[in-house]
Amino acid sequence: xxxxxxxxxxxxxxxxxxxxxxxxxxxxxxxxxxxxxxxxxxxxxxxxxxxxxxxxxxxxxxxxxxxxxxxxxxxxxxxxxxxxxxxxxxxxxxxxxxxxxxxxxxxxxxxxxxxxxxxxxxxxxxxxxxxxxxxxxxxxxxxxxxxxxxxxxxxxxxxxxxxxxxxxxxxxxxxxxxxxxxxxxxxxxxxxxxxxxxxxxxxxxxxxxxxxxxxxxxxxxxxxxxxxxxxxxxxxxxxxxxxxxxxxxxxxxxxxxxxxxxxxxxxxxxxxxxxxxxxxxxxxxxxxxxxxxxxxxxxxxxxxxxxxxxxxxxxxxxxxxxxxxxxxxxxxxxxxxxxxxxxxxxxxxxxxxxxxxxxxxxxxxxxxxxxxxxxxxxxxxxxxxxxxxxxxxxxxxxxxxxxxxxxxxxxxxxxxx
Numbered sequence: 001x002x003x004x005x006x007x008x009x010x011x012x013x014x015x016x017x018x019x020x021x022x023x024x025x026x027x028x029x030x031x032x033x034x035x036x037x038x039x040x041x042x043x044x045x046x047x048x049x050x051x052x053x054x055x056x057x058x059x060x061x062x063x064x065x066x067x068x069x070x071x072x073x074x075x076x077x078x079x080x081x082x083x084x085x086x087x088x089x090x091x092x093x094x095x096x097x098x099x100x101x102x103x104x105x106x107x108x109x110x111x112x113x114x115x116x117x118x119x120x121x122x123x124x125x126x127x128x129x130x131x132x133x134x135x136x137x138x139x140x141x142x143x144x145x146x147x148x149x150x151x152x153x154x155x156x157x158x159x160x161x162x163x164x165x166x167x168x169x170x171x172x173x174x175x176x177x178x179x180x181x182x183x184x185x186x187x188x189x190x191x192x193x194x195x196x197x198x199x200x201x202x203x204x205x206x207x208x209x210x211x212x213x214x215x216x217x218x219x220x221x222x223x224x225x226x227x228x229x230x231x232x233x234x235x236x237x238x239x240x241x242x243x244x245x246x247x248x249x250x251x252x253x254x255x256x257x258x259x260x261x262x263x264x265x266x267x268x269x270x271x272x273x274x275x276x277x278x279x280x281x282x283x284x285x286x287x288x289x290x291x292x293x294x295x296x297x298x299x300x301x302x303x304x305x306x307x308x309x310x311x312x313x314x315x316x317x318x319x320x321x322x323x324x325x326x327x328x329x330x331x332x333x334x335x336x337x338x339x340x341x342x343x344x345x346x347x348x349x350x351x352x353x354x355x356x357x358x359x360x361x362x363x364x365x366x367x368x369x370x371x372x373x374x375x376x377x378x379x380x381x382x383x384x385x386x387x388x389x390x391x392x393x394x395x396x397x398x399x400x401x402x403x404x405x406x407x408x409x410x411x412x413x414x415x416x417x
Contacts, residue, residue, distance in 0.1 A: 011087035013295040015189050018151035022136075022174075023144060033151050034091040040148040041095055044141070046102040046134045047072075052392035053101075054108040054342075055203070055210070065210045068101045068108075071202060075100065078198035078279065082308075085283045088191050095150075096157040096195040103130025105389045106396040107342030114346035115385055121363035122381045123374035129166055130389055131158050132178065137377050138386060146377075152177065157192035169368035169375070186302040193308035194282070201278045204321050205271050211329040212267060219246070219267060225324055227317035228270060231277065235269035242266035281314040341409055345400045346388060352403055353384040 010016055018033040028036050041047055050069035066074075076097035083093040104127045105111035116125040132155060136147040155178045162170070162182050170179035181188065188196075208228070211217040222228050236243055246266045289307040293300075301307065310318060329335065354360060361380055364370040375382060388396070397408040 009087065010089060012297060013190060013290070013301050014088045015092050015153050015191055015298055016089070018153055021149045021151055023149050025149065032091055034089060034095050034154065037148070037150045037154045038091055038095040038098060040141075040150065041099045041102070041135070044102070044134075044139050044148060046139060046390065047098065049390065049392050050101060050104075052394050053104055053106055054111070054393055055206075065213070066206050068104055071206065072098050072101055074202040074206060075195065075198050078202055078275075079195045081279060082194045082198060082282060083191060085279075086190070086194070086286055088194065092153060092157070092189075093191045093195055093198075095154050096192055097198060099131060099135060099154070099158055100160070100195060100199060101127070101131065102134045103127040103132070103389065105130075105346065106391050106393045107339070107346065110339035110342040111346050111396075114343040115350065115388060118347060118350040119381060119385050122361065122379065123364055123371045125385055125389070126163070126166070127389075128159065128161055133375070133386075138390070153189060153191075156181065157189060157195065160188065160192060160196055165366055165368075165371060169372040172368050173372055181302060187304060187306055188302075189298055190286075190301055190308055193306060194286075197282055197308055197310070200318070200322075201275065201282075204318065204325065205275050207325050207329060208321070209267065209271060211325070213264075216332045216334060217325075217328050221328065222324070225317075225321050227274060227314075227321045231273035232266070232270040234273055235266060239265075239269065242269060278310070278314060278318070281311050282308065285309050285311045285314075338409065345396055345408055348400055348404065349388055349391075349396060350384060353387070354381070 015034075027033065031039070047069070050072060051067055053068040055066040055068055055071050076094050079093040079097040080090050082088075083090040105115050105125075112125065112127050119125040134147075135150050135155065135158065138146075139148050140146065142149065159170075159178055159182075162179055164182070167179040167182035171177070171183050180186075187193070208217075208222055212219050212222065223232055242265055246264075286308045289309065293304045293307065295301045295304055295307070309315070357380055364374045373379065377383070377386075391399070400406070400408050
């Protein structure tokens, strides 16, 4: 058997090989190190749980809304496309995309904020750091080590941001390791940079789709946005019937789905054009940045400014869409009501577990040593945080309802349009 690798096809500034794993392992005969990482991520329990973790809409609100799992798959598709076009390591990009949300709590950012507040006396909680914790410690599959024993480059890419206080204790525990770039002010690999941007591209597009599907944002309001308007008009120029089909709410006679089907082709035609345009923009802008800075190795990339980026015009239009989604969807009264309920669920579960140990460990000081101790696997409060963060929406909901006898969420009345 031969190692399946494509080093000759990779650019000199791409990640070509790994500096190793925390526990040394012999190479796989038919997979590159990063393909092996990707496969371990896909087979992990944390990855499977993403299917019932909130993206924007909680699971009970509709079967067709995105979850953390479907979001991760969409990011992986975009990441692979970008990496291939830029001659970067496609397998590393895919591994990072599939693993980037492994540390998310139930109920999305509302769950994270609530758990962070609960854990504030003991070092807090942050989903990005939790993703690293999942792959380093919490997955229990192998006899020789805890975690998935991923390559250093995969672990570094997962830690896309890190508070200085956390970086200090991570660097003290693993000198020159996963958090070293934060101490030195260096950049992430190009593969990690492109996955960060693929994440943004994916959630902007699918949150528009889900927001319109839910009825919480109006398509006509979305059409007023510069990023969307251009591609909506392009879709109509090629397919003039789409607007009348959308306005009438009736599928065309030739559609096999019949008149009862709510037509959504104008929305989908617009979003697919928007996605493609953003991908091409990133490719062109990144190629221009690479020509300007001329990195000859991954080490050179670390010393450059960020190189994977939108053009200035695309960044402005993308930011306008993000502001719209923040104001009109993420802060919608119905979404806020769900978030408040989710926060109550997380806090109730945490308090119930802490009641078994009312004295509990003392608060920790904001020092590397104290924070490192508070993030140890056997720290009593950290173990509670790990259990809650690992729950799905459904699991947390059931636990809350058994504990309190209350209904966790009232029927929102939302459903796919």
